Amino acid sequence: MKRILLFSLLLPLSVSSQSNDKMCETLSKINALVKENHFQPKPVDDSLSVFVFDKFIDGLDENRNIFTKSEYEKLSKHRLLIDNYIAKNDCSFMNDFVSIYKKALERKKSVLEKLETVSLDYNSQDSVKFSKDQFPFDLTENDFDRVWKKRLRFDILEDISKLSKNADSLQLHFTEIEKTIKQRVFDTNLCKVNSILNNKNGVKSILKNDFLNAFCYYFDPHSNYFSFDAKSSFLSGLSTSNLSLGIEVSMNERDEIVIEEIVPGGPAARNSKIEVGDVVTKVSNTKGEEYWVSCSSMETIGEMIFSDHNKQIELTLRKKNGTTIAVLLKKKVMKATANAVYSFIAEKDAKVGYIKIPNFYADFDERSPKGCADDVAKEIAKLKKDNISGLVIDLQNNGGGSMAEAIKLAGMFVNAGPISVLVDNNHNQNIINDFFRGEIYDGPIVILMNGYSASASEFFAAALQDYNRAVIVGSTSLGKASMQTIMPLEENNENDFVKLTIEKFYRISGESHQIKGIIPDVFAPVLFDSLIKRENSFKTALPYNAITTSTKYNPLPKNITSEIINLSKTRIDNDLRFKELKSINEEINFTYNKPRNPVRLTFTDVFKEVHDIDSLWEKVKNATEKENSLLIYNTSYDTKKLASDDFQREINTFKLKDIKSNPYLEEAINIINDYKKFKQ
Known part of the structure; x- marks a missing residue:
């Protein structure tokens, strides 16, 4: 005993x-x-x-x-x-x-x-x-x-x-x-x-x-330990469901599920109440089962949202202004779109090509050459057939992706020469070169960026800026100039991994955009810009530094570009819409930076605290939905293709609406028109 x-x-x-x-x-x-x-x-x-x-x-x-x-x-x-x-x-x-x-x-x-x-x-x-x-x-x-x-x-x-x-x-x-x-x-x-x-x-x-x-x-903030637990299983399975709600989600630092993207043509896109940035607080089905995200396992939430057994799902969403709404969605089979990159023609005095690159995707299984760079090349071929006089590449909110695709894409716009310099932990410099002579497009280019443009986006934009190949418009990018790789803790261990930062990349001048970000040639007001959590907000971020490098390159002359940039800055300073965005930003900054006073625990006082910013959110909503004055339409190739595809037409309508409310596209076209005048 x-x-x-x-x-x-x-x-x-x-x-x-x-x-x-x-x-x-x-x-x-x-x-x-x-x-x-x-x-x-x-x-x-x-x-x-x-x-x-x-x-x-x-x-x-x-x-x-x-x-x-x-x-x-x-x-x-x-x-x-x-x-x-x-x-x-x-x-x-x-x-x-x-x-x-x-x-x-x-x-x-x-x-x-x-x-x-x-x-x-x-x-x-x-x-x-x-x-x-x-x-x-x-x-x-x-x-x-x-x-x-x-x-x-x-x-x-x-x-x-x-x-x-x-x-x-x-x-x-x-x-x-x-x-x-x-x-x-x-x-x-x-x-x-x-x-x-x-x-x-x-x-x-x-x-x-x-x-x-x-x-x-x-x-550093990009290195972490992880295993194939519920979170990774949940996130990795988001794009594989047969029946889909038409949303892509991520998890923020509070382990909340956030709507990151609404897939055009899907159930969520058809419901005007759902917006990017909404937080999913609860999910329920028609069988009476409901789960609060805050205290349920990710397996349970994933099963509820993505299982084909639940054909109708009610999502309870917390909006950016704090209000809560419930939305009932019926899943549908989502057809795969041809590619993530897409293009339109935007016209104001001249025809300009617009290409949106949501991310630098690649075929990581290497079953085909398909990837972001090849898809951009296809879109440019369509646009050139319609005789565009300039090109706008939209990298706003592009968080990066495959560096191989970014290298390939940068090379398409540079005649030949070095694109970037990679440095490892032994300080060895590896110069990344574009060995293929010629450019897929040699006309004027404007790149749109904001504080969410990161990593591979910054790599691509830096290369074109260094060669004076493009004018960058918007706000300073995120400021991440490091590369990570996922490593198992030991061979044949499929449960424990570490994502480690192993290299840092530098511009061909020896400068780095780590911490600094890509600084635009033309600053334009971007809502909530000062509140974006950039690389410099992380305590353990790698520091900024510059290196001495042996790269030799031949940038285009900058005399014309400098005059064009000055004209653009003057226009933005006097533009009513940009003035409005600047004014709203000042109100946002004041609201979010002022100390919060203690709140008495009465309904009247808490209600006032909650709804104190209602008018500000209304201004934000009105400003972001305002349409520009451009004529925007599909390439002749896409027009023919869309005539026989109802699903793609629906997606196209969604994209058009998004572009029509882009305040930066009109200024990008003004820059291209200025370039044409100076060249003449």
């Missing part, structure tokens, strides 16, 4: 020890890969310890309402020792995090269950504070009832306020609405806690993944 008892007491310690050993083994392999392959590996020292600890603890308790001050202090003893643990191959420190985190979650659950049965007072003088800086860890065991009661009241009042702009109507039905919203808020919070406590892989597995990601992030 004593032997059995002794065995049962030792078993948890043995399992925990094995788990720590496994984590240390993974951490050791990641560290070895980083040292050998990362572009700029950093020493594993106290700086790493502090950064990883702080990032890890922030992820566990970002809002400072989970841990007590004494619990944080217990964990803080590890803050300067993580580098020592790595050196000793000792990951037993994770036991402290797991036990304290579980205790904190159990306490939160208990507090929520207690408050769920209590009537909440919405007429008190209590208020909530907001801060861009994180609050300190200063709670005691006795504070949680008070803190969570305030937090929950605010959440309930905020959700009620988002239901309508009519305060009187909400106030009239407040009691019945509050009952429903209160239940939902408590269910969501309890669900979040239970989803962690009852995770099939255990709390320790969640913390292990978070810690390993924090470790990788220390070296």
